[in-house]
Amino acid sequence: xxxxxxxxxxxxxxxxxxxxxxxxxxxxxxxxxxxxxxxxxxxxxxxxxxxxxxxxxxxxxxxxx
Numbered sequence: 001x002x003x004x005x006x007x008x009x010x011x012x013x014x015x016x017x018x019x020x021x022x023x024x025x026x027x028x029x030x031x032x033x034x035x036x037x038x039x040x041x042x043x044x045x046x047x048x049x050x051x052x053x054x055x056x057x058x059x060x061x062x063x064x065x
Contacts, residue, residue, distance in 0.1 A: 040053060
């Protein structure tokens with residue numbers, strides 16, 4: 001897998017599988033979606049280990065950390 005494919009498999013694809021198609025906005029980042037996201041320092045496509053150093057967590061549109 002490429003780094004992009006690995007990130008998609010671990011996030012959007014996994015979310016859609018867990019929702020079993022019942023929630024159409026799972027696994028997307030766009031206006032009106034739930035808005036869960038992690039912000040990291042760096043480019044995970046260049047260095048996947050930056051995903052271990054989370055800078056900000058956004059859950060349901062609210063910044064948690």
